[in-house]
Amino acid sequence: MAITFKEVSYIYQPDTPFEFQALQKITTQIKDESFTALIGHTGSGKSTFLQHLDALLKPTSGTVLIGDTAITHETSNKHLRLLRKRVGIVFQFPEKQLFADTVEKDIAFGPENFGSSPEQAAQIARQMLKLVKLPEDILNRSPFELSGGQMRRVAIAGVLALQPEVLVLDEPTAGLDPKGRQEMMHLFAELQKREHLTIVLVTHQMEDVANYADQVIVMEHGKIVKEGTPRYVFADVKWLRDKQLDVPASTEFAFEMQKRGFLFDQLPLTEAELADDIADMFKARGKRNE
Amino acid sequence: MNKLLFGRYIPQESFVHRMDPRAKLVLSFLYVIIIFFANNWWIYALMAIVALLSIWASKIKPKLFVEGVMPLIWIIVFTMVIQIFFGTGGQMYWHWGIFSITSLGILNAAYIFVRFTLIILISTLLTLSTSPIQLSDAIESLLRPLTKLHFPVYEVALMLSIALRFVPTLMDETETIMNAQRARGVDFGTGNLFTRIKKIIPILIPLFVSAFNRAEDLATAMEARGYQGGNGRTKYRLLKWGIRDSIATLVYLLMAVIVLAIRFL
Numbered sequence: 056m057a058i059t060f061k062e063v064s065y066i067y068q069p070d071t072p073f074e075f076q077a078l079q080k081i082t083t084q085i086k087d088e089s090f091t092a093l094i095g096h097t098g099s100g101k102s103t104f105l106q107h108l109d110a111l112l113k114p115t116s117g118t119v120l121i122g123d124t125a126i127t128h129e130t131s132n133k134h135l136r137l138l139r140k141r142v143g144i145v146f147q148f149p150e151k152q153l154f155a156d157t158v159e160k161d162i163a164f165g166p167e168n169f170g171s172s173p174e175q176a177a178q179i180a181r182q183m184l185k186l187v188k189l190p191e192d193i194l195n196r197s198p199f200e201l202s203g204g205q206m207r208r209v210a211i212a213g214v215l216a217l218q219p220e221v222l223v224l225d226e227p228t229a230g231l232d233p234k235g236r237q238e239m240m241h242l243f244a245e246l247q248k249r250e251h252l253t254i255v256l257v258t259h260q261m262e263d264v265a266n267y268a269d270q271v272i273v274m275e276h277g278k279i280v281k282e283g284t285p286r287y288v289f290a291d292v293k294w295l296r297d298k299q300l301d302v303p304a305s306t307e308f309a310f311e312m313q314k315r316g317f318l319f320d321q322l323p324l325t326e327a328e329l330a331d332d333i334a335d336m337f338k339a340r341g342k343r344n345e
Numbered sequence: 346m347n348k349l350l351f352g353r354y355i356p357q358e359s360f361v362h363r364m365d366p367r368a369k370l371v372l373s374f375l376y377v378i379i380i381f382f383a384n385n386w387w388i389y390a391l392m393a394i395v396a397l398l399s400i401w402a403s404k405i406k407p408k409l410f411v412e413g414v415m416p417l418i419w420i421i422v423f424t425m426v427i428q429i430f431f432g433t434g435g436q437m438y439w440h441w442g443i444f445s446i447t448s449l450g451i452l453n454a455a456y457i458f459v460r461f462t463l464i465i466l467i468s469t470l471l472t473l474s475t476s477p478i479q480l481s482d483a484i485e486s487l488l489r490p491l492t493k494l495h496f497p498v499y500e501v502a503l504m505l506s507i508a509l510r511f512v513p514t515l516m517d518e519t520e521t522i523m524n525a526q527r528a529r530g531v532d533f534g535t536g537n538l539f540t541r542i543k544k545i546i547p548i549l550i551p552l553f554v555s556a557f558n559r560a561e562d563l564a565t566a567m568e569a570r571g572y573q574g575g576n577g578r579t580k581y582r583l584l585k586w587g588i589r590d591s592i593a594t595l596v597y598l599l600m601a602v603i604v605l606a607i608r609f610l
Contacts, residue, residue: 132532132534139527143528151518154546154548165530199554214528
């Protein structure tokens with residue numbers, strides 16, 4: 056499902072001294088079945104942008120098209136609930152939303168809200184638990200007995216249980232160990248291919264952007280300042296640093312090599328590409344020496 | 346929730362903002378007590394002038410004060426209506442059963458309106474011009490004499506300042522949790538009383554759990570930084586009585602004396 060923004064602005068607490076414009080006339084499209092990464096400095100409006108994807112916030116002006124449903128300032132809340140089944144949001148530190156007395160009930164909470172019977176919901180809960188690679192015997196335990204990483208998985212399972220078409224992830228791997236991070240990102244990439252999901256990922260991990268995203272949106276002060284493929288966005292290292300953003304470690308390494316006289320056709324994004332490029336350089340040098 | 350202005354602090358540079366919070370707190374109390382002695386229009390006029398003067402000295406937009414009164418307007422109107430219909434004494438205009446409208450009833454209703462408005466104005470001024478942390482410092486300082494009676498002043502002040510510090514954090518968290526549950530299909534605006542109460546559980550439980558966790562983390566962090574209780578601690582923020590506070594106190598005392606003189610002489 057594609058999501059289109061047309062001239063979307065959002066103002067927090069309008070007409071008070073605390074008024075703050077978080078989004079300024081944003082126009083963009085998140086394509087169907089794409090993996091879009093949203094990057095930007097803290098306070099650039101990413102979270103506000105995210106909440107528009109699920110109509111949790113309605114634009115102060117402009118239109119958001121979620122699928123073919125148009126959301127404007129005047130859209131009433133009545134019609135939004137069913138929309139929310141189609142868009143799942145995993146908020147930052149989603150383990151904070153756990154509340155039920157068993158893991159099973161917590162995962163089943165979403166499906167039940169959208170009309171699944173308790174039996175159906177329990178079955179979905181079981182499937183989802185397997186999906187996020189947790190053992191089945193924790194189904195009847197309290198979510199508060201689990202470790203932080205396990206709680207995170209249960210919370211994510213609770214969102215996946217809605218079986219959404221669009222999955223919005225707000226820093227899903229923040230605070231996880233490197234292995235947990237990798238597994239989690241792998242899971243999302245796998246899901247996207249299998250279920251034909253559209254994924255929107257907010258992250259500060261540029262490696263994840265380089266590895267998984269096919270589209271990058273860069274935000275600053277409530278505006279989109281650049282969008283395109285990861286290769287296009289990461290090409291200008293200086294510009295990104297100006298925006299207080301990073302590039303993947305491999306790109307950074309290549310950038311430093313370039314300063315010392317090595318030539319790259321285009322800066323590599325991943326370790327594999329970097330290794331290939333360097334191997335090519337050695338080959339070329341070997342040929343010259345022959 | 347966001348519209349509510351009462352109890353918010355607006356940082357600014359002004360005469361009132363730079364006053365000692367203790368002075369502001371005590372003078373606000375004095376004002377509220379004195380206004381209950383008011384019984385004629387001269388007194389009300391005088392007190393209104395003092396209130397407006399204080400508002401002017403705070404440099405905060407008057408519009409904000411009007412917005413501060415607005416949420417409470419129905420309480421004021423309700424009290425006035427009761428006064429008008431049940432008031433007795435003076436000339437009778439209208440009578441039906443237990444209801445009657447009299448000249449004195451109308452006068453009292455008008456007094457109540459002015460009284461309410463002035464009290465709200467002054468307390469809004471206090472909260473708009475004083476940060477919560479200053480207020481809790483002021484309360485601690487003013488309660489200090491109670492330590493003689495073994496009242497745990499320091500502990501109360503500590504709890505107060507921690508509580509105030511975490512109000513916005515908890516509000517943010519409530520909003521995030523609400524959003525997360527809305528995204529999972531909870532519709533907070535609909536249903537009868539019983540279903541609505543049931544819908545609060547998915548917010549309340551995570552909120553309590555996170556408050557417990559936060560309390561534990563905070564306690565650990567405080568201990569790790571050498572906190573051992575109130576005895577023998579020094580203070581970083583010192584309250585200082587300045588010339589502004591003396592001027593303001595003089596003005597308010599003068600007002601109090603005049604009001605009491607008109608009232609009792």
